[in-house]
Amino acid sequence: MKRAGPANRTVSPRARVAIIGAGRVGAAFALALASHGYEITALVTRRAASARRAQRLLVERGYAPPLALRAQEMARLPRSHLFIIATPDDSIAATAQLLNSTRGAHDLIGCVALHASGALSSEALAPLRASGCSIGSIHPLVSISDAVSGAVQLNRAFFCLEGEPKAVRAARRIVRALGAKSFSVPSERKALYHAAAVISAGHVVALFDIALDLLRRCGLPPRTAQEALSFLLLSTAENLRRVFPSRALTGPIARGDIETVQRHVAALHAQTDAEALTIYRELGLHALKLAAASGLDARTERAIR
Numbered sequence: 001m002k003r004a005g006p007a008n009r010t011v012s013p014r015a016r017v018a019i020i021g022a023g024r025v026g027a028a029f030a031l032a033l034a035s036h037g038y039e040i041t042a043l044v045t046r047r048a049a050s051a052r053r054a055q056r057l058l059v060e061r062g063y064a065p066p067l068a069l070r071a072q073e074m075a076r077l078p079r080s081h082l083f084i085i086a087t088p089d090d091s092i093a094a095t096a097q098l099l100n101s102t103r104g105a106h107d108l109i110g111c112v113a114l115h116a117s118g119a120l121s122s123e124a125l126a127p128l129r130a131s132g133c134s135i136g137s138i139h140p141l142v143s144i145s146d147a148v149s150g151a152v153q154l155n156r157a158f159f160c161l162e163g164e165p166k167a168v169r170a171a172r173r174i175v176r177a178l179g180a181k182s183f184s185v186p187s188e189r190k191a192l193y194h195a196a197a198v199i200s201a202g203h204v205v206a207l208f209d210i211a212l213d214l215l216r217r218c219g220l221p222p223r224t225a226q227e228a229l230s231f232l233l234l235s236t237a238e239n240l241r242r243v244f245p246s247r248a249l250t251g252p253i254a255r256g257d258i259e260t261v262q263r264h265v266a267a268l269h270a271q272t273d274a275e276a277l278t279i280y281r282e283l284g285l286h287a288l289k290l291a292a293a294s295g296l297d298a299r300t301e302r303a304i305r
Contacts, residue, residue, distance in 0.1 A: 018080040020044040026086030027054040028150030041078040075102040085115040108133040118194035121187035122163035136163020138171040256300040
């Protein structure tokens with residue numbers, strides 16, 4: 001995708017990218033890659049509205065609109081060196097099969113296909129291997145809630161790369177172009193890697209919602225409760241960026257404050273909120289392990305447990 005105006009620069013044919021899936025992740029990839037010299041040849045999606053929205057975002061930022069296609073018209077894709085499949089996980093294998101059946105070996109020899117799933121390995125793209133396409137995965141370890149902010153976050157994110165050597169090299173070139181960082185995991189560990197990501201991000205959102213509800217029961221307006229807890233969460237995240245969890249742990253368990261923990265359990269029990277009480281207890285037990293590793297004495301540890 002070339003920028004409009006005199007600032008245009010010639011892009012290598014190897015940088016021609018077709019993005020299949022124009023939701024938040026696919027559109028974020030399109031914006032980020034277009035701004036770093038990649039030519040987005042097509043945006044493919046089952047939903048015409050998604051393609052139009054992604055096209056509009058590109059046009060508003062000075063890029064010529066790419067060809068928007070429906071998934072059934074994959075055969076009309078312009079010749080591309082790289083395919084990024086950013087569909088939902090359950091559609092990736094079928095998308096690879098469709099791409100393979102409509103493009104054929106002639107168009108796919110020497111190409112690279114990457115999917116953006118965190119949980120699936122590159123084997124989800126196995127149908128493309130028989131046509132001479134190198135397969136891999138490139139998963140940005142970042143929470144993308146919309147395409148515009150997501151494109152900015154991709155420049156600072158860590159990416160998990162996995163797959164065949166040629167595909168991983170192409171993924172690393174993308175990461176370098178964005179100025180981001182990357183690491184690799186074995187193919188058989190992708191699901192475990194993604195579970196870690198979900199626990200540290202999606203499950204934190206669920207925990208935040210439970211805490212928000214408890215503050216609302218204390219009488220705080222929802223927006224005030226959200227802002228207050230957000231600041232607390234940001235301060236914790238900053239601590240975790242600098243030190244390991246055992247040192248970042250704060251609060252009554254880290255201090256060995258037995259009576260405060262008792263008050264928490266009693267307060268949650270009085271609310272008849274079994275979910276919040278169970279979560280407090282289960283996570284509290286793990287926090288207790290961290291506190292013990294940081295020097296909490298054995299007698300206090302047993303009393304809190």
